[in-house]
Amino acid sequence: MNNILLDTNLLIYAIDEDSKYYNSVHKLFDDESNNLFTTSKNISEFLSVITRYPEKSISIKDALIVIEELKSIFTVLYPTEKSNLIFIDLLKEYSPHGLKIHDYEIISIALSYKINRIATVNKKDFTGIKEIELVTV
Secondary structure (H helix, E strand, O other): OEEEEEOHHHHHHHHOOOOOOHHHHHHHHHOOOEEEEEEHHHHHHHHHHHOOOOOOOOOHHHHHHHHHHHOOOOEEEOOOHHHHHHHHHHHHHHOOOOOHHHHHHHHHHHHHOOOOEEEEOOHHHOOOOOOOEEEEO
């Protein structure tokens, strides 16, 4: 079984039928050899984006319904004391700044659950982080 963490962009593209990534994201979702996860941080980011998405924003009420539907595809992981320790270690090792810090928090949560594969279309967000393996869609 392939344990894979889904980055926020995949959640967004999963509901955007006009996206060029829509079909490839659903192919990843439908592959039964994949055990899919995301973090509570990704859920927050997803809600932030789709409630302000240019020309396609939806209400928070509808966004929460979408999340409930998506949760049948993946398991949501939550921060723990262990993930916080990993987060601090990653920050010390890589010295990210600004918005990149969010990516390191997501990575730390995944690593605390022994998940080191991250599916994304934004490889640049995670390039150079030796603790993880990127799965591109």
